[in-house]
Amino acid sequence: MKELFEKTNFILDGGVLVLLSEYLAGRTSRGLIARPEGNDLAVLDAFGTPMNSLFLEGAAGIAGSAFPSPPLRTSFDVFSAPLSGEWPWAVRLRGMGWCFFVLLGDEPTPEIMEEMPSFAGLINLWQLHQKTAGVEERLSRLAYMVLATKNTLASVFEPMGVNYFGAFLHDVVQESLFPSRFSLLLDDGETLSLLEGEEMLLPPRKGIFARDILSPVPVRVEPQQRELLGDSVFDSLADDWSAVLPIPGGAFRLFCFLKWEKIPGEEAFNFMELLGNVASKALSLGSLREERERNISELTRRAFLLNALHEAALNFMEQTSKEDLLLQILDIFTEMAQAPRSLLVAWQPAAGGYVHFASKREGLLEKKGTFAGFPVGLLEGERQGSFSLEESKRLFAFMEVPALSSVEGLDAMNRIFPLWDGDRLTAFVAVSAPLAGTATMDLPTLEILARTASVALRKSEWDSGHLAAGKYLNLAALADWETTRARDEIRAEGGVPVVLNGPAGINVSSEQERLCRLVIRSECVTRCISEYAAPDLEEIFPPAEGWTMETEKEGIS
DSSP, X not given: OHHXXXXXXXXXXXXXXXXXXXXXXXXXXXXXXXXXXXXXXXXXXXXXXOOSOSEETTHHHHHHHTSOOOOOSSSEEEEEEEOSSSOOEEEEEEETTEEEEEEESSOOOHHHHHHHHHHHHHHXXXXXXXXXXXXXXXXXXXXXXXXXXXXXXXXXXSOOOHHHHHHHHHHHHXXXXXXXEEEEEEEOSSOEEEEEESOOOOOOSOGGGGOSSOOSOOEEOSGGGHHHHOHHHHHHHTTTOSEEEEEEETTEEEEEEEEOSSOOOHHHHHXXXXXXXXXXXXXXXXXXXXXXXXXXXXXXXXXXXXHHHHHHHHHHHHOOBHHHHHHHHHHHXXXXXXXXXXXXXXXXXXXXXXXXXXEEETTEEEEEEEEEEOSOOBOOSOOOSOEEHHHHHHHHHHTTOXXXXXXXXXXXXXXXXXXXXXXXXXXXXXXXXXXXXXXXXXXXXXXXXXXXXXXXXXXXXXXXSSOGGGOOOOHHHHHHHHHHHHHHHHHHTTOOEEEEEEOTTOOXXXXXXXXXXXXXXXXXXXXXXEETTSTTHHHHSOGGGTXXXXXXXXXXX
């Protein structure tokens, strides 16, 4: 039995050709056994003749033309025919999907031809065994791929980020397709970058990598696919890779690069196509899931903002006292901006200008009530909802209220929110940068809050004509600011300003007033601002009456 097994195994492993060669060697002078490969015959065995090559070029066509080619009526058939040339006779043994030629130096004897069908039958068994073994191997691989697909489908649709998805895809490909090399590139719409696998030279962003629409179908890196891949892409990949699998999905696209030492069968590429389609759907669903979560988060945030704005608006509208309203505005702005420092400046007619109303620092409120500037700021046309510190300084200068830039603590602020009444600046709130790590309202929401506060301010009244918080008004500072403003106007016109100081109770004539840009009266002094180029200043403002002159022009006093 062991001997039978060994002989059977020998025959099924291709030993039948050795048996045929040994049988013929004792019955004919010379010969060889060959199989057609294209137009050539590939020599498998030979006897009684030296062989300089394992291929007989062009011999397949010559040998094949000597035999009729009717359809097979049985599992195999055997024919002999004379040939011209080096080999005068040939015997053809053929079956379903296989064919062998035995080239002989002599005409085959009847004894040989009688045995040939038996050898043809053994060859047929050998070929059937090879086919069966190949099919079994392919079925085994396919079964493994089906198992891998089952496991993949169980996990691929789980929520995961693109980096984790890339690692998951890497594992699936390695465990099911067994490539010798693997790389996974991420296309974020702008650049290609390595996501998983071994380092590789990034291909040019052309050809398949520049297409807007991609199908998750594997593309073999072979000359027939040059046009699909793109010339430059093919040239960069041909030496290193066997196939490319694009996986489009949502905002990202992935490209799998695979290399095999031996190209796998069609079932492997079918599995790759299935994997590509499933992964593409999973990637798209993941992007949709992330987008949905972002939208839900944004809607939740906006609902919170709307509720906060609603509550703030109600608080504003409940205040009838402008003092209480301003404190409420400062408190709500500070809280919503999560600012450790803030301040509020408001226009108070009874104070003669803008007042630094109050400040907050680390949650502590300090009522100021100090004078901040004059006159009221006016701005026509479109007005921004907020300004940076530098922008606010330019705005105050443009509105001719530069003193507002010098409010105590303003330099520590990050954002200024103006409150308007038409084109008049009625107040502004300044907040510092938010505390690190805190959730703050976005800028548009704070600007809406500022517009809401502006409306509320129009509906409230000051409790009394007193200054906010009962503090003082610095009249000397107000006079100095107005003097500086008038002098700056003269300089801007190219002139040289001059300050004329006279006695407190002196009468200013109409002629004197005509030459003045500004006249300031107080209990201590009468001050006139004029231009040095005005004619006859010393005659019109005679020193004998107590007038003195101050000018910036060198050499004049």
